[in-house]
Amino acid sequence: MHLNYTPEEESFRAEVRAFLATELPPEIRDRVRGSRRLDKEDILRWQRTLYGRGWGAGMWPKRFGGADWSVFQQYIFDEECAAAGAPMQLPFAIKMVAPVLMTFGSAAQQEYFLPRILSGEHWWCQGYSEPGSGSDLASLRTAAVRDGDHYVVSGQKTWNTYGQYADWIFCLVRTQTAGRPQEGISFLLVDMQTPGVSVRPIITLDGEHEINDIFFDNVRVPVSNRVGEENRGWTYAKFLLGHERTNTAGIGNCKRALARLKQMALTSSANGRPLWADTRFRDRIARVELELTALEITNLRVLSAMSQGSKAPGPEVSALKIKGSEIIQELVELQMHALGPAAIPYLSDSPTTGQYFNLRKTTIYAGSTEIQKNIIAKLVLGL
Amino acid sequence: MDFRYTDEQLALQDTLRRWIARDYDFERRRAFAASPLGYSDAAWASYADLGLLALPIPEAFGGLGGNAVDTMAVMELVGEGLLLEPYLSTVVLCGGLLREAASKSMQDALLPQIAAGKLQLALAAYEAAGRYDLAHVACRAEKQGELWRLRGRKNVVLDAPSANYLLVSARSGGATTDADGVSLFLVPRDAEGLRVLAYPTQSGSRAGDVQLDDVTVKADALIGAPGQALGILERAVDGASAALCAEALGIVLALNQATLSYLKSRKQFGVPIGTFQALQHRMADMYIAAEQIRSMAIVAAVNADVEDAAVRRRAISGAKAYIGQAARFVGQQAVQLHGAMGIVDELNVSHYFKRLTLIDLTFGDADFHLARYSDSPPGALDGR
Numbered sequence: 088m089h090l091n092y093t094p095e096e097e098s099f100r101a102e103v104r105a106f107l108a109t110e111l112p113p114e115i116r117d118r119v120r121g122s123r124r125l126d127k128e129d130i131l132r133w134q135r136t137l138y139g140r141g142w143g144a145g146m147w148p149k150r151f152g153g154a155d156w157s158v159f160q161q162y163i164f165d166e167e168c169a170a171a172g173a174p175m176q177l178p179f180a181i182k183m184v185a186p187v188l189m190t191f192g193s194a195a196q197q198e199y200f201l202p203r204i205l206s207g208e209h210w211w212c213q214g215y216s217e218p219g220s221g222s223d224l225a226s227l228r229t230a231a232v233r234d235g236d237h238y239v240v241s242g243q244k245t246w247n248t249y250g251q252y253a254d255w256i257f258c259l260v261r262t263q264t265a266g267r268p269q270e271g272i273s274f275l276l277v278d279m280q281t282p283g284v285s286v287r288p289i290i291t292l293d294g295e296h297e298i299n300d301i302f303f304d305n306v307r308v309p310v311s312n313r314v315g316e317e318n319r320g321w322t323y324a325k326f327l328l329g330h331e332r333t334n335t336a337g338i339g340n341c342k343r344a345l346a347r348l349k350q351m352a353l354t355s356s357a358n359g360r361p362l363w364a365d366t367r368f369r370d371r372i373a374r375v376e377l378e379l380t381a382l383e384i385t386n387l388r389v390l391s392a393m394s395q396g397s398k399a400p401g402p403e404v405s406a407l408k409i410k411g412s413e414i415i416q417e418l419v420e421l422q423m424h425a426l427g428p429a430a431i432p433y434l435s436d437s438p439t440t441g442q443y444f445n446l447r448k449t450t451i452y453a454g455s456t457e458i459q460k461n462i463i464a465k466l467v468l469g470l
Numbered sequence: 471m472d473f474r475y476t477d478e479q480l481a482l483q484d485t486l487r488r489w490i491a492r493d494y495d496f497e498r499r500r501a502f503a504a505s506p507l508g509y510s511d512a513a514w515a516s517y518a519d520l521g522l523l524a525l526p527i528p529e530a531f532g533g534l535g536g537n538a539v540d541t542m543a544v545m546e547l548v549g550e551g552l553l554l555e556p557y558l559s560t561v562v563l564c565g566g567l568l569r570e571a572a573s574k575s576m577q578d579a580l581l582p583q584i585a586a587g588k589l590q591l592a593l594a595a596y597e598a599a600g601r602y603d604l605a606h607v608a609c610r611a612e613k614q615g616e617l618w619r620l621r622g623r624k625n626v627v628l629d630a631p632s633a634n635y636l637l638v639s640a641r642s643g644g645a646t647t648d649a650d651g652v653s654l655f656l657v658p659r660d661a662e663g664l665r666v667l668a669y670p671t672q673s674g675s676r677a678g679d680v681q682l683d684d685v686t687v688k689a690d691a692l693i694g695a696p697g698q699a700l701g702i703l704e705r706a707v708d709g710a711s712a713a714l715c716a717e718a719l720g721i722v723l724a725l726n727q728a729t730l731s732y733l734k735s736r737k738q739f740g741v742p743i744g745t746f747q748a749l750q751h752r753m754a755d756m757y758i759a760a761e762q763i764r765s766m767a768i769v770a771a772v773n774a775d776v777e778d779a780a781v782r783r784r785a786i787s788g789a790k791a792y793i794g795q796a797a798r799f800v801g802q803q804a805v806q807l808h809g810a811m812g813i814v815d816e817l818n819v820s821h822y823f824k825r826l827t828l829i830d831l832t833f834g835d836a837d838f839h840l841a842r843y844s845d846s847p848p849g850a851l852d853g854r
Contacts, residue, residue: 090772140755159471170853343853350851366844373844377766377792384765388473406758438650464750465759468730 090384092159100163107171110136116172120347121436122419124295127210127252133174134207142257144181150187151197152205158390161334169339170346177249180204180211182334184257187274187323191315196276200255214244214258214277214301215324222458224259225268225321229303231260231275232387238262238313240283240306246452250299253279254364263318274320276312283307291448293441294433328454335404335453336386336411341379344418348372349427362425372382375417382410402466405459412449412456419443473768481545485520486544490551496818502554503674507632509554518587523561528549528569531581536708538774542546542716542767549720552821554675556590556629562713564591564637567706571694580635580779591675594624594657594680595703600647600833604639604703609654609682611640618642618655618692620685628832630678631668633659637684643697654699657682680729685733701779708786711833712770714721715789718829719767721822722760725804728819732808749807756803759796784846787839794829794836801826 091102115129117406137143146161147153168175176182185204186195203209229242240260250256256277263271277464279285281422283306288296315323321368352363352372362368423430423443450456464470475483494513502510517523525540527533534540541562548557565584568577568591583589600606609622620640630636636657644651657664663685668678694702733744733753743749766789773785799825805812812819830836 088475088768088772092471092766098569125647166854179489294561324499339853342850346851346853349848351849353851363848366841369844370840373788373791373840376849377788377840378762380766380769380788381762381792384473384768385761387471388765391471391473403761406761409758410762457751460751461747463754464747468753468757470730470733470750470753 090387092163096159097161099160100167103164103167104171105168106140106142110140111171111173115174119172119174122344122347122422122442123436124438127249130174130177131207131210131374134176137176138206143207144176144185147181147185147201147205148189150371151201152187158393162338162387162390165334166339172239172343174339175340178334179213179248180209183213183327184211184276187257187314187327188343190326191231191274191323193311195311196314200276209254210249210252212250212253212256212279214247214256216246217243218245222455224324225272225380227259227261227272229258229260231262231273231308233262233310234307236310237307238273238307238310240275240277240303240324241461242303244301244303245289245299247286247299248297250279250301251288251296255279256284256301257314259320259324262320269321271318272320272324273317274314274323275308277303277306277308277316278312281306281308291445293445295441295445297445307382329404336382336385336407337415338383338411341382341411341414341418344415344422345372345376345379348418348422348425351422355425355427357427368421368424371421375421376413378410378417379414382407382414383409405454405462405467408454409456409459415449416443416446417424419446469470479540482521482540482554483543486522486547486763487550489516489520490547490553494551494553496552496821499552499554499674508630508670508674508676509556513531513553514555514587517555517557518585522557523587524585526561526569527565527581529583531577532585533581535793538712538771541709541713541774542771545713545716546720546723546767547826549717549722550724552674552721552818552825553668556592556632556675558710558713558717559592559629559633559849560584560590563593563706563710564635566709567593567637567693567702570705571654571699571702571704572656573690573693575690580656588615589635590633591635592627592630592659593638593703593706594627594636594638595707596625596627598624598625600840601646604707605649605652605700606647607639607641608646609638609640611642611653611655613642613696614686616689617686618653618689620655620657620682620687622682622793624680624682626677627666627680628671628677629675630659630666630680631676635659635785636664636680636691638680639699639703640682649700651697651699651704653696655687656693657685661685661687671828673828674821693722704779704783707833709774711776711786711790711839712767714829714832715767715770715793716765718793718826719760719763721826721829722763722797722800724767724827725800725819725822726756726760728806728822729756729807730775732811736809752803752807756800759800763793763796763800766796780846784843784849787834787842787846790834791836791839791843794839797826798830798836 098289145154145156149155187253217227231238231240259272260275261271262273283304285302287300353361355362419442422439524533525536529535612619638655638657639652641651642653647715663683665681666678671677734742736743740839770789772788776782805823811817
């Protein structure tokens with residue numbers, strides 16, 4: 088038992104660090120470090136930079152243009168990116184639809200879509216949730232009716248992140264109403280420019296436009312854009328969720344937030360002393376730091392088990408999702424309290440309070456905390 | 471990075487687990503706790519046979535030269551088996567202290583005896599007014615020619631009644647809470663002027679308050695330099711705290727297993743109570759806590775042998791603080807989920823709960839260690 092990285096892993100870390108030192112644009116870094124929102128061009132610019140280095144999707148197999156990174160390499164990469172202030176790559180294309188295409192997609196789908204994901208040419212978004220289908224995803228009702236070589240899709244998707252930027256959306260649609268709800272679902276790829284697709288912004292509690300409703304009004308989608316078999320979409324969706332959760336703890340992100348919190352406490356003044364001198368406040372930092380320390384090791388234990396066995400993580404990642412989402416919420420809440428009354432103004436250059444409001448989403452999205460506990464109870468504990 | 475025990479550590483755990491099942495089941499344990507000694511002499515002999523007593527002792531002194539992770543592997547089973555013998559006091563705490571700080575001649579005289587199971591020791595360091603502060607030493611040590619004369623009182627000395635020797639901290643200089651001036655002595659428990667006021671602890675083992683009325687020891691009873699023992703004591707207690715973290719892990723895992731079985735077998739309203747979502751979510755929280763506790767017990771173990779005192783202290787205090795509160799959660803919930811069965815003496819659940827509670831109260835509770843952690847420098851400010 089030891090907690091040391093191998094010499095190869097350490098040299099990989101040095102390589103990533105050197106790359107970030109020269110290639111990360113300072114204006115993007117400052118925005119990330121200041122918890123400011125990135126625009127579409129920031130995110131695409133960074134993806135193109137990574138693509139140029141051969142790191143457009145490090146975890147992907149080499150034959151699809153990836154770098155065949157181990158889980159530890161990906162972890163080191165994420166950690167260094169977070170520390171340097173580089174944006175986290177969005178998961179929808181690289182970590183969600185791509186693994187589904189690699190595993191269940193046709194050769195034509197793989198050849199067309201995967202290179203365009205790597206280069207950033209295609210921005211993908213996710214069409215899962217519906218107004219009536221949240222945690223109970225299998226109850227979804229968006230219908231795809233076969234008409235010759237096309238499906239005609241009608242319905243509504245919601246809580247769709249960055250749909251306003253997206254070129255493509257991957258959707259779960261209902262292709263059969265008989266039988267168990269899970270058995271009539273198919274996995275469709277839809278061009279956002281297709282007639283009948285419309286996007287309506289949803290403004291969240293922080294006043295931001297991050298998520299959307301997506302409406303499908305008799306949208307004609309070629310059958311060749313279905314992934315895998317008809318009515319087998321639920322299997323692919325579950326596969327996807329497993330991949331979505333591989334970096335669910337967000338350790339690097341939490342560490343950056345912790346560092347920012349400590350900086351704020353050390354530099355902000357309370358009655359003529361730094362806030363850091365207030366042991367009540369410092370103890371709150373200490374508690375969340377210890378929770379994060381424990382989670383970092385728990386996460387590394389899961390990665391270690393993955394690297395010794397299969398790459399797909401088991402249901403124990405639900406624990407990482409629960410803890411990681413709670414920790415980032417707590418860290419940003421403490422940042423807000425470090426600001427004190429300065430957290431009150433609603434101004435574009437003081438994003439912390441808005442971020443606190445925004446991050447309530449983390450215990451709700453991608454399987455709420457309560458759903459994750461159901462998963463643990465059923466699949467880990469056998470209850 | 472590797473989080474697995476070695477094959478040898480796993481084999482040792484396996485052997486220990488089978489020995490517990492055969493010779494140390496819960497009913498036997500109750501009898502040992504109720505006996506005058508408070509533990510089993512025969513079990514102590516088995517510890518020696520199994521190599522547990524020799525484990526962390528250097529090979530030069532008849533030991534196996536094990537490290538803190540070996541100790542973690544053993545302590546996990548000490549927790550699981552609710553073992554009562556003074557392993558922590560004799561082997562981990564005092565054995566570790568002698569290994570790091572005693573003279574060669576004292577090591578020659580004591581360490582092989584410990585490894586062979588012929589000698590037990592206890593650490594008499596804490597005083598009532600000092601709570602968990604090792605620097606708070608009012609007990610006096612005066613040099614008189616070739617002798618040291620000790621006078622004062624030590625409180626809640628774990629495993630003192632059965633110890634052959636006590637390691638006693640006493641002040642040879644400075645004021646009561648100064649870091650400098652603390653000296654450490656090896657004192658036979660039957661020394662003239664030394665009295666142990668013995669009592670059982672809440673978790674079934676034995677302890678006592680130690681009264682020292684002009685106890686005299688020779689100059690060679692001094693461990694380390696005069697007045698410079700605080701660092702020695704802190705290092706040994708850090709190592710023992712890491713071991714307690716592992717013991718807590720063993721208990722938490724056992725409690726979770728017991729609670730999960732109970733949720734699956736206990737029926738109310740015609741169904742197993744584990745079908746109720748309120749209880750499922752509580753059990754999920756206990757599972758998550760156990761995973762986090764294991765991680766922190768690992769942090770403690772891999773840092774227990776670190777030379778840099780500031781690094782070691784931050785890691786161990788962080789782990790002890792975390793486990794103190796997380797294990798308290800698991801212990802209380804295990805009792806709660808067992809319903810009234812959780813509060814009876816005849817089921818092991820209450821005994822696990824009590825031992826977890828005492829682990830938190832030993833060598834500094836969660837608040838004490840959180841303060842130590844929180845008062846240390848802020849650490850990385852670049853997110854690494």
